[in-house]
Amino acid sequence: MHKRALLAAFTALVAAAATFGVRLTADAAESEAVGQAAAPATFAHPGVLVSRAQLDFVKGKVSAGAQPWAAAYTQMVSSRYASLSRTPKPRATVECGSYSNPNNGCTDEREDALAAYTDALIWYIGGNPAYAQKSIALMDAWSATVKAHTNSNAPLQTGWAGSVWPRAAEIIKYTYSGWPNQARFATMLRTVYLPTVIGGSSSNGNWELSMMEAAAGISVFLDDRASYDRAITRFKARTAAYVYVTADGSQPKYPPVGSVDTRAELISYWQGQSTFVDGLSQETCRDFVHTGYGLSAISHVAETTRIQGEDLWPEVSDRMRHALGFHTKFENGTAVPANICGGSVVKGLGPVTEVAYNALANRLGIAMSNSKTYTEARRPQGTNNLFVAWETLTHANNPA
Template sequence: MSRRLVLLGAAGLAVAVAVAGATYASAAQSTARAPQTAAAPATFAHPGVLVSQAQLDFVRGKVQAGEQPWKAANDQMMGSKYASLTRTPKPRATVECGSYSNPNNGCTDEREDAIAAYTLSLAWFITRDSRYATKAIAIMDAWSATIKEHTNSNAPLQTGWAGSSWPRAAEIIRYTYSSWPGQARFATMLRTVYLPKVIGGSSSNGNWELSMMEAAIGISVFLDDRASWDKAMAKFRARVPAYIYLATDGAYPKGIGSVDTKSEIVNYWQGQGTFENGLAQETCRDFTHTGYGISAISHIAETTRIQGQDVYPEIADRLRYALGFHSRYQLGEAVPSWLCGGRLNLGLGPVTEVAFNALHNRMGIAMTNTQRLTEQSRPAGSNNLFVAWETLTHANNPA
């Protein structure tokens, strides 16, 4: 049952109950079975950022066997510009990114080089062609030899986006390829240029802090940095309930930081005063930015699972309701007048595979709308920011 809560302003609070979508177990039951873990793993698993050794082995086997959807997904990846062996990296000492990347001085170059390094590392693992590993290393070495800082208003978000992709690539190369002489310098880059910019979080829209925490978590794994892991996870655990609403939260969503009164929360949630399970803080802004937030949540959860500190049970209800809620409208369901004034800006992006595989395939949760959207969108490509090739890496992956 999906429940909707409406804020009635001066008239007080009233609760309206509406039936929509599939019937789910209660959020309270999910939370009760998932005690929170406070401390980082005693020992980190490697490779262990978004994809594990076992997941990579599964993918390689499926691609080599020519099975679908992995073959089509691999063909898509290998045919992309990110897998090119002739790519020339474009590092800068200072990457300057203003609002909406205006100015864009190295912003696109950095993000796309980071995605390319990850793409090439996957290509190396699947093909065992050392040219792909060598090219991934060349890109990572070029940036670690050059970059010193990120500046302007979008610097934290830019650092989060690029900083989410770099550790994925670095983990695969470091732990599956024979030699990377420059890995220590790359680690220094992550520690001194990226981690300080993201670890403190953000008071901006939630997709910022979630992407920044994804970067911080991935960097923490690569650096075996337990203190940074703990700090990032604390911010993640505070942000997720402030980003995705459940009726069990009460009449209105949970606050974050200084945003804690009813009027402040409604304003922060883009003026939305009616709340239903799965509504996100940026739903009424647009689905694209909401997709960024949902994706970062799933990426962090996947990394925690690989590291033996699985937070999926802890956040399962929020994540599944968010996916189901947004999938319904992305698939074309009519928008009710109470939701964002009856108008939505769609464009969720290729962001459902990781969480769908975890929640539906591993945990057995029925997710009809999410399944339909996920399967009809395959193979999921890249959003050219920090999401890439998730049908290949996570579709029906049991590892």
């Protein structure tokens, strides 16, 4: 339901409910209008982006020297994120302005989170407890220090870092014994990260999608069913408004929050694009880099829901297969037609296709030739140094 219609319906609902002495909240109305998600009765752990079965599959492939997993593992352990001499750089206040200017702890926070996740993967796959202990040291340093994120990019920064911390924490908590400060880390996620990301954003769609990825992952780690439901409900609405398919009608869906509620405003929000074709995203005509952020976050949340037993891949499959095919086609060299972004796009989708390609092509059997070409040519896909990391290793041809 569109924002203004929702508001009108909510107002009427409040008036009717008042007659019976019932008090409703805007969040409750939104959840009812969009459709309530269904958190599992018991969360699966580890269960943020990667499951134990997936990790076991990868461990077996790396141990056997099979490709592309062995090369991907070598890439990971050779990266700066795998250094056992890494010194964490936590801050009480992380200040991030537009395009990280100023950058007071922004890069440090993101990279320490990526390092914690990297170390957790190396621990599980390689079996060296020094990496588990290093992952714990990084998480402990931040949980003992960080209190807030400030400045204009604070919501996005919180989403990026908040997406990665739970991946590391899930692996360590459920596969390694000996993390005394685990409860303090959980408190950090609940008090510093979750309140910022759970409310979403009316900015470009990649912001809200990354924030919902963080909210969903944090909720899994905290076994917080209410927050998980709220995150997935908003995720569904934002995903539907981020990628256009012809089933939407003559134009894309309006974003779930914000002031965009006319066709003219929608076209402006879609970077001036007024011709809508299957797979076009709200940020395609901005650049493929930010589009890749949004598509990656969609794939991460969908994969987490699959692990948790809900599996939103069938629901998002039409949008994602078209989105990946549309953007990888141009990345692979197809000329951009004049009716798309004026005939010129800024490429740079990034290492973001493995999770979705595995889910859609391998699990659901959807033919995706453009995505296949793009994905296989770039293996092993590494990290974007923000919140994407090592997905050829974790998800390439992974049936688990």
